[in-house]
Amino acid sequence: MATVGFLALPSWDSELVSPLQGRQQQQRRGPRAETWQETLRRISGDSLPYHSRIYKISKYQLDCARRLLSVLNWLPVYIRTMEKLAPARCAFLLILALVVLPSVQGVEKVKVELYSEALCPYCADFIINYLNPFFNNGLIDIVELRIIPYGNARVLDGSLICQHGPDECELNIIQTCAIRLWPKVTDWFPFIYCLETLDRRTAAKNWKSCVHPSRLDLEPLIECSATPLGAKLEMEFAAETDRLQPPHKYVPWVLVNGEPLMDNYEDVASYVCKAYQGNKPAVCSRLEHETIKTQPAGLCVREYVSQASY
Incomplete structure (x- = not known):
């Protein structure tokens, strides 16, 4: 059976710079867009991290995770507030939170x-x-x-x-x-x-x-x-x-x-x-x-x- 190999690509760097110079230039320029050569390397698996190859996170899932984190950020404040309230009111707020939390995740495509x-x-x-x-x-x-x-x-x-x-x-x-x-x-x-x-x-x-x-x-x-x-x-x-x-x-x-x-x-x-x-x-x-x-x-x-x- 024929063997399918990996693609060997040339470097995209136009000049050699030290690691420190590279970081300084990167800070001045901001985040660098991925070149098509880097994209080819990534999809070929040469430089793709192991966990990224296994877990493919969609944009929708990432957005849901961010929304969930925003809810968790105010959760400690919510707990401290509940400690000061009457039990009946605490129960009402807890039910309200349980209803609101799933809606934060949105509707799946x-x-x-x-x-x-x-x-x-x-x-x-x-x-x-x-x-x-x-x-x-x-x-x-x-x-x-x-x-x-x-x-x-x-x-x-x-x-x-x-x-x-x-x-x-x-x-x-x-x-x-x-x-x-x-x-x-x-x-x-x-x-x-x-x-x-x-x-x-x-x-x-x-x-x-x-x-x-x-x-x-x-x-x-x-x-x-x-x-x-x-x-x-x-x-x-x-x-x-x-x-x-x-x-x-x-x-x-x-x-x-x-x-x-x-x-x-x-x-x-x-x-x-x-x-x-x-x-x-x-x-x-x-x-x-x-x-x-x-x-x-x-x-x-x-x-x-x-x-x-x-």
Whole structure:
């Protein structure tokens, strides 16, 4: 089985400085933004701390933690105040605190996961006509969206074999690199959307035309996708896809809060509205009166089941 290696990157320093000079310059400049070379090193695992690789903390979870700490800050004052009050009033304030504290954590977003593959016309249709509207109708504000571009590919003797040939494998890796290099969905989704609008016959040759309109950088995408790092990241998505329970039968394969929508994947917006527990966007009111579809426009069916090793 072929071995997937790590990417060796050159230093980004333009000159050598002493540690003291480096700290002084850093203090004057303020926090330094992460360079794309550092991002590549981080996602390859070379410099990512062990605990960070295991525990992936979302922005929502971090915000909840900050709010909880703000509550804990006034808790000692609250306890001292309770000691001076009558028991009945203490009981009332305690009940009030128990009611308020959970509301501090906010409402959890709905998790939407799309297992897809490049050059599948039905995946392209779903991304263009069903996911892209999320960014215009407000649903993206209540959704945690992931796309896993591997689909019906398989791993044979350490090599990727894709349903639509080598061009699909190349485009899957390019999408994977974009998702890992720019973790914010508002950064990588326009790029993937653009890729899906290209002519499938020439998409593998013309993918670079989507970089500038999406406001991404071409150099890190090439550095990732054309080196073993891209294959390594795609293998991780391959392993995740093959762990699905129940196993996917086709793409697009859509999950909402971990539950597969099966043939109802085109009604993803309705399922999101039903799953969300907070104040819903206006589009949800309209979707309540629409009939759920029972037959999708089409599917790229999984043609084989393989025993893969990564």
